[in-house]
Amino acid sequence: MELKIAVLPGDGIGPEVTTQAIKALNAIALEFDHKFTYKQADIGAVAIDKAGSPLPDETLELCKTSDAILFGAIGHPKYDNAEGSVRPEQGLLKMRKELELFANVRPVKAFEALLDHSPLKRHLIKGVDISIYRELTGGIYFGKKETKEDGSYASDLCEYSAEEIERIAHLAFKAAMGRRKKVTLIDKANVLDTSRLWRKKVTELAKSYPEVSLDFLYVDNAAMQMILNPRQFDVILTENMFGDIISDEASVIGGSIGLLPSASIGKNYALFEPIHGSYPQATGQGIANPIAAILSAAMLLEHFGLFEEAETVKEAVERSLKLGITTPDLGVKHERITTEKVGDFIADFISNPE
Amino acid sequence: MELKIAVLPGDGIGPEVTTQAIKALNAIALEFDHKFTYKQADIGAVAIDKAGSPLPDETLELCKTSDAILFGAIGHPKYDNAEGSVRPEQGLLKMRKELELFANVRPVKAFEALLDHSPLKRHLIKGVDISIYRELTGGIYFGKKETKEDGSYASDLCEYSAEEIERIAHLAFKAAMGRRKKVTLIDKANVLDTSRLWRKKVTELAKSYPEVSLDFLYVDNAAMQMILNPRQFDVILTENMFGDIISDEASVIGGSIGLLPSASIGKNYALFEPIHGSYPQATGQGIANPIAAILSAAMLLEHFGLFEEAETVKEAVERSLKLGITTPDLGVKHERITTEKVGDFIADFISNPE
Numbered sequence: 001m002e003l004k005i006a007v008l009p010g011d012g013i014g015p016e017v018t019t020q021a022i023k024a025l026n027a028i029a030l031e032f033d034h035k036f037t038y039k040q041a042d043i044g045a046v047a048i049d050k051a052g053s054p055l056p057d058e059t060l061e062l063c064k065t066s067d068a069i070l071f072g073a074i075g076h077p078k079y080d081n082a083e084g085s086v087r088p089e090q091g092l093l094k095m096r097k098e099l100e101l102f103a104n105v106r107p108v109k110a111f112e113a114l115l116d117h118s119p120l121k122r123h124l125i126k127g128v129d130i131s132i133y134r135e136l137t138g139g140i141y142f143g144k145k146e147t148k149e150d151g152s153y154a155s156d157l158c159e160y161s162a163e164e165i166e167r168i169a170h171l172a173f174k175a176a177m178g179r180r181k182k183v184t185l186i187d188k189a190n191v192l193d194t195s196r197l198w199r200k201k202v203t204e205l206a207k208s209y210p211e212v213s214l215d216f217l218y219v220d221n222a223a224m225q226m227i228l229n230p231r232q233f234d235v236i237l238t239e240n241m242f243g244d245i246i247s248d249e250a251s252v253i254g255g256s257i258g259l260l261p262s263a264s265i266g267k268n269y270a271l272f273e274p275i276h277g278s279y280p281q282a283t284g285q286g287i288a289n290p291i292a293a294i295l296s297a298a299m300l301l302e303h304f305g306l307f308e309e310a311e312t313v314k315e316a317v318e319r320s321l322k323l324g325i326t327t328p329d330l331g332v333k334h335e336r337i338t339t340e341k342v343g344d345f346i347a348d349f350i351s352n353p354e
Numbered sequence: 355m356e357l358k359i360a361v362l363p364g365d366g367i368g369p370e371v372t373t374q375a376i377k378a379l380n381a382i383a384l385e386f387d388h389k390f391t392y393k394q395a396d397i398g399a400v401a402i403d404k405a406g407s408p409l410p411d412e413t414l415e416l417c418k419t420s421d422a423i424l425f426g427a428i429g430h431p432k433y434d435n436a437e438g439s440v441r442p443e444q445g446l447l448k449m450r451k452e453l454e455l456f457a458n459v460r461p462v463k464a465f466e467a468l469l470d471h472s473p474l475k476r477h478l479i480k481g482v483d484i485s486i487y488r489e490l491t492g493g494i495y496f497g498k499k500e501t502k503e504d505g506s507y508a509s510d511l512c513e514y515s516a517e518e519i520e521r522i523a524h525l526a527f528k529a530a531m532g533r534r535k536k537v538t539l540i541d542k543a544n545v546l547d548t549s550r551l552w553r554k555k556v557t558e559l560a561k562s563y564p565e566v567s568l569d570f571l572y573v574d575n576a577a578m579q580m581i582l583n584p585r586q587f588d589v590i591l592t593e594n595m596f597g598d599i600i601s602d603e604a605s606v607i608g609g610s611i612g613l614l615p616s617a618s619i620g621k622n623y624a625l626f627e628p629i630h631g632s633y634p635q636a637t638g639q640g641i642a643n644p645i646a647a648i649l650s651a652a653m654l655l656e657h658f659g660l661f662e663e664a665e666t667v668k669e670a671v672e673r674s675l676k677l678g679i680t681t682p683d684l685g686v687k688h689e690r691i692t693t694e695k696v697g698d699f700i701a702d703f704i705s706n707p708e
């Protein structure tokens with residue numbers, strides 16, 4: 001397969017972890033006879049510094065003419081107090097909007113070698129393997145906002161159309177078909193009209209996927225179940241705000257946020273990025289954990305149907321964890337293992353699995 | 355002190371746990387020379403059965419002429435498929451509304467004797483002591499709802515007035531003054547206008563409580579922090595929906611929902627109830643854990659400034675847990691200890707602490 005990949009390393013540790021992800025992709029290309037080509041562009045603080053905009057036109061253009069986007073991280077403290085329009089984070093938000101990336105996909109997996117890192121007791125976290133589908137461009141974050149001038153009142157409108165619900169629901173059900181065939185819709189249908197619309201549309205659409213079982217959970221109960229029994233979940237489907245809360249809650253139960261990849265998917269484009277931030281104070285020190293970026297590359301492979309290739313990357317990652325060839329955030333071994341060494345090990349293991 | 359207490363045992367295990375709470379209150383009255391009088395009324399399924407309404411007028415009237423309301427639990431499966439107006443749960447919702455109970459207060463405390471029951475690792479849960487103030491009568495649950503007839507669109511409006519924010523914020527800051535003097539406002543002020551209004555009003559109001567430190571946490575981050583480091587929280591203040599999610603998440607970290615009390619407070623009235631439900635299948639078997647109801651009675655005492663009395667109840671509860679004199683849900687001892695025996699032990703300990 002030939003894939004044109006736009007590489008947007010961004011700020012802070014973004015470039016160094018993205019470099020390791022590309023190493024893994026190159027090893028896969030060689031091993032499986034694919035042709036991956038990369039073009040790099042600026043986004044975030046680095047783009048503001050160079051071009052005055054967190055998302056320069058040529059970056060957006062490159063994304064639109066590529067098959068996929070490999071993204072690093074965004075954000076720098078020097079822009080923390082800057083006005084809205086020039087903040088680095090606006091680059092990512094604008095890109096999501098321009099490319100209509102309506103589905104945020106976040107896998108949460110308990111790695112056997114890291115069970116002791118979890119805040120949850122071992123027997124609860126063992127075997128957890130969840131894929132969360134969060135709607136990303138609708139709901140209360142994007143609805144009409146109002147604040148009275150005298151500061152006595154404010155409001156936010158949560159809105160959903162049937163179409164917004166259906167397009168992400170299809171993605172979730174399709175994903176479930178390749179997994180344990182279970183979708184859990186998280187909503188608050190006992191109270192909210194938007195939630196009742198979600199429940200109705202998803203229930204109708206589920207008939208097209210007769211092999212997939214569908215169940216429902218109120219968001220408050222879901223917040224409890226994520227702690228009490230996270231293994232019950234396979235694919236979670238939910239609206240924007242509930243997804244924000246539940247996916248962040250889920251992101252910590254595994255014990256390391258440095259391991260978690262994500263994908264943001266639209267009709268025509270797809271972007272892959274670690275969920276961790278730009279971690280500017282660690283830049284260039286070789287301590288950034290590259291695994292989330294490497295697993296994001298694995299999600300990219302899956303997105304194009306390259307499942308065996310993705311599995312190979314994941315096996316290499318698991319091996320590095322098992323052997324303790326990890327950055328200091330995981331503290332498995334005492335000797336100093338750099339970002340690059342972890343990336344090298346994983347790429348080498350892809351090329352030469354023992 | 356003289357207190358007229360309306361007792362609303364409700365459904366399922368409600369009556370049996372409420373009986374134990376009254377036992378504890380009677381022991382306190384005797385020991386501290388107070389006069390508590392009780393009048394009982396029906397609510398929930400039992401009220402529908404007898405009077406055709408989940409909240410009969412005379413029950414509401416009794417509540418309005420009492421100093422406080424001691425509530426059991428509500429709900430019976432035979433009404434699970436009933437229409438909206440005759441569901442038992444409507445009794446509680448209607449009462450909250452009629453009595454303007456705008457603040458829901460939920461303490462979450464890690465009991466030393468039960469640390470091993472927590473889904474979290476011991477070192478994370480040890481010492482946790484949080485009091486959550488959730489706004490209960492505003493926000494998206496009560497805003498205008500709309501669904502288009504053709505099912506293509508739905509919306510829910512989240513609204514807050516400055517006054518709604520301020521009245522509960524005062525309660526939270528006052529509570530913090532009697533605790534570790536820290537308030538954390540949970541919001542999503544980077545996205546929502548209502549959250550920005552909360553942040554503005556609470557920041558202004560904090561100036562009246564110079565000893566109390568105020569910090570802010572986005573709700574998605576709060577959902578992570580509740581797992582990673584719950585000990586950081588003292589008083590949590592938040593709006594209705596965020597409070598629903600975060601307080602339910604917090605309710606499971608301690609390891610037993612059978613221990614958690616709550617209060618719903620308005621300008622003129624206050625109601626105290628265990629957070630657990632009516633658990634109908636356990637009715638009359640003597641297995642219901644009465645501790646949440648007994649700790650709700652302790653919250654009632656605190657509400658009227660009877661802090662030493664409340665402390666005495668809590669000590670008796672801790673002693674029962676330490677000695678393993680608990681119902682089977684906590685499984686501390688193997689012999690069968692009934693709801694009544696736990697209540698007796700706690701009342702006796704109040705009268706005769708060793």
Ligand SMILES: [Mg+2]
Nearest residue numbers: 244245248574
């Ligand atoms: Mg988030």
Ligand SMILES: [Mg+2]
Nearest residue numbers: 220598599602
């Ligand atoms: Mg709830």
